[in-house]
Amino acid sequence: MLLSMAAIGSLFELEHQTSMDLFGMAKKMIQLYLDERRKATVRKADFRRTPLSDQNSQQQETIVETPVWLVQAMLLNVVYGHNCGDKRSGEIASTHAAALVSLASGAELLRPARVEATRDFEMSDADGSWNGSARKDADDQAEWLHWKGVEERKRTLYAVFILSSLLVSAYNHTPALTNSEVLLDLPSDEEFFSAESGAAFQAKGGVSAANRNRMTFHVALGELLRTNEKQQKLALNSGHQNFGSAVNVNDLPKSDLKPSTFGCLILINALHNYIWETRQRHHNKVWTNEETEKMHRHIEPALMAWHAAWANNPHHSAERPNPFGMGPLSADAIPLLDLAYVRLFVNLSRSKEKFWQRDWEGMAEELAKGSEIVQHAEQSPTASDPAGMDPSDGAPGSLFVDSPTIQSSSPKFVAAKFPLSGTINPALTQQQGQAPQSQLTGNRSITRREKHLRKAALFAAESLSASGKLGVTFADLTSRELPLQSAMCAFDCAQVLAEWVATLQDRVGKYLGILGQDEVDLTQVPAIMLLEDEDVKLLGKIQEIIQSAQMKMNLEMASGGLGSVNGLDGRHQMDDCAGYAAKLLRVTAYMFDKAAVWPVTRLITSCLETHANHMRARAEKSVLNLE
Numbered sequence: 350m351l352l353s354m355a356a357i358g359s360l361f362e363l364e365h366q367t368s369m370d371l372f373g374m375a376k377k378m379i380q381l382y383l384d385e386r387r388k389a390t391v392r393k394a395d396f397r398r399t400p401l402s403d404q405n406s407q408q409q410e411t412i413v414e415t416p417v418w419l420v421q422a423m424l425l426n427v428v429y430g431h432n433c434g435d436k437r438s439g440e441i442a443s444t445h446a447a448a449l450v451s452l453a454s455g456a457e458l459l460r461p462a463r464v465e466a467t468r469d470f471e472m473s474d475a476d477g478s479w480n481g482s483a484r485k486d487a488d489d490q491a492e493w494l495h496w497k498g499v500e501e502r503k504r505t506l507y508a509v510f511i512l513s514s515l516l517v518s519a520y521n522h523t524p525a526l527t528n529s530e531v532l533l534d535l536p537s538d539e540e541f542f543s544a545e546s547g548a549a550f551q552a553k554g555g556v557s558a559a560n561r562n563r564m565t566f567h568v569a570l571g572e573l574l575r576t577n578e579k580q581q582k583l584a585l586n587s588g589h590q591n592f593g594s595a596v597n598v599n600d601l602p603k604s605d606l607k608p609s610t611f612g613c614l615i616l617i618n619a620l621h622n623y624i625w626e627t628r629q630r631h632h633n634k635v636w637t638n639e640e641t642e643k644m645h646r647h648i649e650p651a652l653m654a655w656h657a658a659w660a661n662n663p664h665h666s667a668e669r670p671n672p673f674g675m676g677p678l679s680a681d682a683i684p685l686l687d688l689a690y691v692r693l694f695v696n697l698s699r700s701k702e703k704f705w706q707r708d709w710e711g712m713a714e715e716l717a718k719g720s721e722i723v724q725h726a727e728q729s730p731t732a733s734d735p736a737g738m739d740p741s742d743g744a745p746g747s748l749f750v751d752s753p754t755i756q757s758s759s760p761k762f763v764a765a766k767f768p769l770s771g772t773i774n775p776a777l778t779q780q781q782g783q784a785p786q787s788q789l790t791g792n793r794s795i796t797r798r799e800k801h802l803r804k805a806a807l808f809a810a811e812s813l814s815a816s817g818k819l820g821v822t823f824a825d826l827t828s829r830e831l832p833l834q835s836a837m838c839a840f841d842c843a844q845v846l847a848e849w850v851a852t853l854q855d856r857v858g859k860y861l862g863i864l865g866q867d868e869v870d871l872t873q874v875p876a877i878m879l880l881e882d883e884d885v886k887l888l889g890k891i892q893e894i895i896q897s898a899q900m901k902m903n904l905e906m907a908s909g910g911l912g913s914v915n916g917l918d919g920r921h922q923m924d925d926c927a928g929y930a931a932k933l934l935r936v937t938a939y940m941f942d943k944a945a946v947w948p949v950t951r952l953i954t955s956c957l958e959t960h961a962n963h964m965r966a967r968a969e970k971s972v973l974n975l976e
Contacts, residue, residue, distance in 0.1 A: 417458070450526050490547035522705075539676070570619050687809075691841055840941075866927055
């Protein structure tokens with residue numbers, strides 16, 4: 350296990366060759382141990398075939414148990430394989446994920462175990478003499494070691510569960526450990542597990558205090574998923590100004606759930622698994638609009654209930670470093686909350702498979718044209734439903750409450766707060782002046798796909814904006830502080846936002862030009878007839894995100910802290926981008942390149958650069974009205 354830790358440490362220090370050498374030695378040592386275990390298993394099989402009279406003498410030698418340290422060492426190796434950036438190592442790590450669960454099962458980590466407070470001290474001396482105190486101290490130490498051993502086993506299993514969940518989210522891999530297989534209690538509060546001695550553990554209250562908020566994984570997850578049944582009003586509605594982590598914790602509903610910090614991280618991963626499993630039950634089936642909305646009404650309140658449970662701990666914070674000195678676990682969970690909201694409204698499964706295959710072109714194509722990105726969303730309008738909408742969309746009680754039909758005389762759509770920047774395209778202006786009003790009105794109608802994308806884009810924009818205000822964007826972090834959960838969230842949010850802009854661009858490019866490049870007066874026709882109020886506000890939010898990131902990048906470049914990408918100056922490449930979609934992807938790629946301590950994040954940089962090129966070409970085609 351120490352070799353695996355040293356390999357990860359060398360990778361962190363950018364000593365890649367040393368890291369690979371240590372990783373190779375760690376693999377060989379684990380393999381040697383596994384070979385010995387296989388031989389012991391063979392001996393055990395031979396033992397079962399020996400006469401009964403000989404079994405007692407051989408029994409102790411033939412029983413083979415899987416040690417917890419072996420599971421932990423294999424877990425570290427799988428973590429290394431998925432972060433080292435080597436394709437072959439990643440593929441091997443993927444196959445070892447199932448073996449990891451098998452080892453955990455062999456170590457009986459899946460079997461529930463509890464430590465109860467059954468202490469009853471009987472001192473040898475009534476006056477508490479040295480012998481009595483020594484015995485009490487020894488008992489305290491023994492109880493603490495037993496409790497800590499049980500907790501270590503539990504936390505090891507949950508670390509395997511989190512790794513499995515992250516692979517589902519990152520690559521659309523089938524979970525190696527599903528929600529239904531976990532039967533354990535959630536981990537205890539960190540203050541008890543971090544106790545340095547039996548005396549310190551007892552000073553905090555011992556086993557009784559450690560068990561005060563004890564709850565099984567299944568009960569906690571069930572409480573979250575039943576939120577909609579208990580309180581229908583928990584579902585988000587159009588009156589909310591913020592989404593996901595941007596919601597003020599004081600506005601959250603009250604929750605009786607008080608999981609530990611590690612427990613919160615486990616539960617948000619479990620909700621990601623639940624979203625994936627729900628979609629798998631509909632695999633290769635046509636989603637009805639009712640089924641889609643039912644899923645959203647069921648899961649969205651659960652996400653808000655999780656946020657309320659997370660906020661129950663006064664030491665939890667989304668800031669880095671934790672202002673209460675409690676470590677990064679509570680902050681690690683928040684990007685996964687935002688990502689869950691985004692993943693609820695868009696299905697990125699197939700695009701994640703392309704990312705696993707390192708097919709950047711295919712990933713961009715899947716995001717642009719994939720039929721499963723948004724369930725139950727036509728790619729084109731129909732004769733009976735020219736806007737591509739369902740009559741129930743926007744109805745009372747619907748989770749998707751959109752703006753009413755836009756009229757050119759509506760004053761609230763004339764007062765636009767976010768003018769687009771760039772240069773005026775004279776040819777485009779002439780084209781706009783010639784466009785008949787009936788044609789503009791027809792192009793104002795949005796498809797269901799665009800509407801659902803916009804819903805996801807709202808969450809994505811709020812997530813990126815909130816992380817910027819907290820100072821946890823990649824532009825704020827050094828490479829020593831890059832959290833994997835934030836990387837996954839920023840990657841998906843940037844791509845979803847860019848895809849929404851590109852979808853909007855496809856619809857309005859012929860009349861408005863390239864959004865974010867050509868100057869457009871949003872208070873005049875044709876803009877007020879093509880864009881809804883939500884479109885204008887979301888474009889403004891994207892512009893703020895890009896400008897904030899560019900400002901930080903320029904400060905870094907001025908101080909010499911940010912290198913160039915592909916040998917070109919960052920500012921030149923930004924000016925060379927065509928529109929918001931390409932700019933957003935490019936600036937995110939710069940941030941990943943700057944903060945990439947793990948080689949796997951450099952793959953994200955390459956993917957985003959390729960995707961940005963696609964978005965630029967797509968924007969230019971939309972202006973020319975090319976298919």
